[in-house]
Amino acid sequence: MILPFKFPGARFSTGIVVLAAITAAAAMLTSPPGFPGGLPGAGGPAGVPADEKQQPAKSESPAAGPLRVDRFGQVASAKFQEKVAGEEALKKDREADEAYYGSLQAPDWDAYGGLKGSGETYGLKATGYYHVETLQGRKVLVTPLGTLYFSLGVNGITVNDTYTQLKGQEDRFEWLPPYEGEYRSAFLNTKDTFSFYVANRIRKTGQTYTSREFYQESISRIRKWGFNSAGGWSPANYATEFKVPHFPFLPLSEITEAKVDGLKIFDIFAEGAEARIDALFAKTLPQNKNNPYIVGYFLGNESDYHRIINDVPKLKASQAPSKRKLVEVLIAKYGTIDKFNTAWKAGYSSFDRLYEEPLALSSSQAISDMDAFLELYLDTYYGTVERLFRKYDPNHLLLGDRWLTTPSNHPKVRGILAKTAGKHMDVISINHYSPQLDRTMLQDVYDKSGGRPVLLTEFAFGTREQGLSAPLLASSEAERARLYRAYVEEAASLGFVVGTHWFSYLDQPATGRWFEGLQGESYNFGLLNVADRPYKTFLSGVTETHKSIYDMVLGKKAPFRTTEAAVRLK
Numbered sequence: 001m002i003l004p005f006k007f008p009g010a011r012f013s014t015g016i017v018v019l020a021a022i023t024a025a026a027a028m029l030t031s032p033p034g035f036p037g038g039l040p041g042a043g044g045p046a047g048v049p050a051d052e053k054q055q056p057a058k059s060e061s062p063a064a065g066p067l068r069v070d071r072f073g074q075v076a077s078a079k080f081q082e083k084v085a086g087e088e089a090l091k092k093d094r095e096a097d098e099a100y101y102g103s104l105q106a107p108d109w110d111a112y113g114g115l116k117g118s119g120e121t122y123g124l125k126a127t128g129y130y131h132v133e134t135l136q137g138r139k140v141l142v143t144p145l146g147t148l149y150f151s152l153g154v155n156g157i158t159v160n161d162t163y164t165q166l167k168g169q170e171d172r173f174e175w176l177p178p179y180e181g182e183y184r185s186a187f188l189n190t191k192d193t194f195s196f197y198v199a200n201r202i203r204k205t206g207q208t209y210t211s212r213e214f215y216q217e218s219i220s221r222i223r224k225w226g227f228n229s230a231g232g233w234s235p236a237n238y239a240t241e242f243k244v245p246h247f248p249f250l251p252l253s254e255i256t257e258a259k260v261d262g263l264k265i266f267d268i269f270a271e272g273a274e275a276r277i278d279a280l281f282a283k284t285l286p287q288n289k290n291n292p293y294i295v296g297y298f299l300g301n302e303s304d305y306h307r308i309i310n311d312v313p314k315l316k317a318s319q320a321p322s323k324r325k326l327v328e329v330l331i332a333k334y335g336t337i338d339k340f341n342t343a344w345k346a347g348y349s350s351f352d353r354l355y356e357e358p359l360a361l362s363s364s365q366a367i368s369d370m371d372a373f374l375e376l377y378l379d380t381y382y383g384t385v386e387r388l389f390r391k392y393d394p395n396h397l398l399l400g401d402r403w404l405t406t407p408s409n410h411p412k413v414r415g416i417l418a419k420t421a422g423k424h425m426d427v428i429s430i431n432h433y434s435p436q437l438d439r440t441m442l443q444d445v446y447d448k449s450g451g452r453p454v455l456l457t458e459f460a461f462g463t464r465e466q467g468l469s470a471p472l473l474a475s476s477e478a479e480r481a482r483l484y485r486a487y488v489e490e491a492a493s494l495g496f497v498v499g500t501h502w503f504s505y506l507d508q509p510a511t512g513r514w515f516e517g518l519q520g521e522s523y524n525f526g527l528l529n530v531a532d533r534p535y536k537t538f539l540s541g542v543t544e545t546h547k548s549i550y551d552m553v554l555g556k557k558a559p560f561r562t563t564e565a566a567v568r569l570k
Contacts (some may be wrong), residue, residue, distance in 0.1 A: 067510070071175035073196025073530040075467025075510050082466070084531045090204045093533065100534070104224035107547055112292070113228025113245050114147030115550045124148065129395045130245070130295040132426055132453055138495040139453035140553065141427075143245075144292040150492055150553050151245070151295065151499025152546055153231035154527070155458060156506065157218050158211070160233075162197035162530070163188045164509035168518050172511055185209040193514045197506060200531050212238060218505060219244055225527070225539055226546025231501035232298065232402070232457060240293055247399065247457075247501075249298045250389070251284055252277065260320050263311055264304040268381040269325040278388050285392040296397025298457075299385055302431060305417060306407040308377060309370040313359035326373055327354045333369070343369075375416050382424035400429040402457045408432065408441060415448050422449030427498060431458035435472060435565040436483075437490045446496045453496050458503040459487060461566045462524030467510060470523045472566035481541025482562045488545050489559035492552035502527070 068076040072084045084090055110116050112130075119126060119142075122135055126146030133142050141149040166176065177183040177199065179191040185208045186198035198209045215238040219230070230239045230246040239246035252258075255277065258270045267273070288294060304311075308322075317324035331351050334340040340354075341347055345362040348354060361367055389398055400421055407413040408430050421428050428449055432438065442454055461483045462470025474480035484502075491497040507529050512520025527542075528534050551557035 068172055069174065069196070069510050072200055073509060076174065078465075078467030080466050082529065082531075082533050084200075084533075087203055090200060090531065091206075093204055093531075100536070101221060101224055104543070106223045107226050107228075109228060110143065110145055110147055111243065112143035112145055112147070112149065113151070114143035114145060114149040116147065118148040118550070119146035122148065129292060130397060132397070132498075136554070138553070138555075139451065139498065141295070141453070141498045148550060148553065149228075149245075149498075150549050151229045151247075151455065151501070152227045152488075152549060153229035153247070153457075153499060153501035154222050154227050154505050155231035155233050155501055156504030157215060157222070157230050157234040159195055159198055159209075159214065159506065161504065161508050161513055162195040162506055163193050163514040164195070164511045164520070165192060165514045165517060166194055167192040169511055182208075188514065196509060197530050197532065204532060211235070216242060221534075222505070222527070226543045226549075227502075229295070229499065229501070231503075232301070233504070236294075240291060243293055245293055245295050247295050247298060248288075249300065250385070251280055252300060252385070254280060260315070260322065263307060263315075263320070264302070265308065265322070265377075266300065266303070266381060267321050268377065268384055269321040271321065273321075274384050274388070277384065278391075281388050281392045285389070289393040289395050294396050296399040296426065297389070297393075298399050298429060299382075299401040301402045302404040303401060304404070305374070305378070306404070306410055306413050308374050309367070309413075310361065312373070313361060313366075313370065315358075317355035322377065324355060325377075327351065329373060329376065330354065330369065371412070371416065374413070375420060378417065378420035379423070382420055386424040397426040398424070399427045399455060400425045402429045402431050405431060405433050408445070409438075411444070414441070414445060418445045418448035418452075419450075422452045425452060427455050428452050429455045429457045431503075432456045433459055433472060435568065437487050439490070439494065442491075442494065442497065451496070453498045455498055456491055456500045458501060460503045460523075460525045464524075466507075466524065466529060468507060468522055468524035469569060470525065471569045473569060474564075474566055477535055477537040478541075479564055480535075481538045482560070482564060483566055484538070485541050485545045485560040486562045486564075488549070489552050490561075492549055493555065493559045495555075 070076045072090075074083055108116065118124060124133055124135070124142045124146045125131075126144065128144045130144060130149065131142050133140055135148065141151065143149045166173070170176070176194065177186070179187055183199050183202060186195050186202060187193060188195070201209055201214075215235060219242055228245060230244045232247055232249070234246065236246055236248045252266055255266070255273065257276065258267045258273050260267050312320065312322050312326055315323040317327060330340060334343065337348055337351055340351070343363065343365040344359070345366070346360065348357070359366075361370060386398060403417060407417060418428065428445060430445070445454060446452065460470065461472050461474045461480050462468065463474050463476060463480055465477060474483055488500045491500050504525050505527055507526035508521050508523045509530065510522050512518065512522050514520065526535070527539060545560065548557055552559055
């Protein structure tokens with residue numbers, strides 16, 4: 001089965017991810033994809049922020065060599081109380097886990113994660129599917145049963161981000177097992193890609209890793225911590241099997257003709273794009289249109305919308321259909337090349353020259369024209385997807401495309417995004433990585449979208465306590481807990497945010513994620529570490545927030561506040 005999660009083409013059999021199926025997708029993947037571009041900074045020539053690519057948090061290059069990991073994948077030099085000292089300690093974790101998870105009591109919500117009794121109390125509708133309603137002036141999600149629902153999700157309920165590349169950094173590892181043997185399922189179908197997390201699970205349980213058992217256990221855990229949803233990058237087939245509210249992706253990335261080299265957008269102006277979307281939706285959507293555990297669909301993740309204004313004019317029409325469309329729009333508007341040259345402060349001899357040559361944004365009119373083109377692009381893209389989606393699935397929500405932090409932080413770009421998404425999406429989704437919740441930005445999106453609810457689809461804070469790092473750093477697990485509480489509770493109290501999804505379930509490996517090579521991300525994003533040990537101090541704050549989340553949504557309780565803010569990684 002093809003799963004719409006982080007590696008769009010991955011297949012699962014007995015728990016081993018098929019490498020050939022995901023290698024092709026790896027080049028386009030990051031998690032959080034494009035987060036570094038979300039750091040506020042200098043604008044481009046049209047006042048649109050340029051991508052600011054922050055390097056992964058490595059203190060040394062492989063050549064420098066000081067970073068070492070022990071036989072359990074832990075940073076050897078790091079000293080922390082939860083550090084595994086030997087295999088017997090891992091085996092004893094089975095009893096410790098039984099006691100810890102057995103002591104937790106999941107919130108008493110209904111089968112769809114909703115607030116029991118809220119349908120009758122507030123007159124909410126039971127439609128058989130998740131939908132949006134207005135409750136006491138607030139925009140809210142409602143479960144298929146007609147109960148109030150705030151989505152508390154976890155992204156990445158898989159082990160995919162725990163694999164690391166071995167080749168080229170072999171001297172960093174205290175121990176590596178043979179490829180064939182009891183740790184075979186900890187390799188990603190090649191002797192050069194290995195997961196210490198999976199190996200530790202094998203040591204701990206004495207059993208071969210399987211993705212199904214991992215997912216089942218993970219869902220049991222996150223429910224006890226008060227989460228009620230599987231966020232993005234999680235296998236949809238298991239979510240359906242185990243009756244977990246989830247958020248799959250539309251398979252638009254499969255339409256290769258709509259890709260633009262160097263620019264992450266779906267080029268809706270590609271020849272035959274609408275027909276290809278129609279055929280793909282006809283093939284994939286009807287089989288799941290009656291699934292009550294699907295909350296809705298994302299169109300994609302972190303597209304380069306902020307770059308359209310500056311970059312599309314530079315492209316060649318022979319390589320980018322959007323450039324051809326832009327020239328056609330300019331011809332229709334100006335009529336003669338002289339009028340165009342005057343408006344754009346250019347000197348082209350004919351309109352034909354515009355197709356293949358870069359166009360400079362040298363005037364305010366040029367920038368205004370590109371603003372209008374961005375709106376045309378988004379209106380065409382969102383509108384086409386909406387129309388064809390409703391044709392094959394009238395039951396589920398369209399949840400937007402998880403905006404990158406950069407366009408969200410740029411007032412002009414987010415205004416255009418909000419206006420167009422508000423016309424076509426049921427919910428607007430934003431990957432909102434920020435030291436604190438940005439209420440001003442969120443209110444602006446809500447207002448300019450015409451009142452569409454907002455789903456915060458990725459956020460995270462980390463620490464250096466176990467030798468890893470993170471783009472947004474807390475000083476300790478206790479502070480990490482307080483930052484989580486303040487972010488989620490304030491979001492729930494705003495009256496239009498309908499969910500928050502943490503990124504992600506597991507920490508990344510100390511030696512970097514495999515598909516990014518020797519400088520891959522090595523972030524403390526997880527609820528659990530490489531030894532499958534939960535961050536209990538952090539999670540105690542998480543569960544405290546989740547127990548009273550519906551009081552925040554209904555305005556019955558003031559949100560938790562802190563003056564602390566995460567520190568951006570330098």
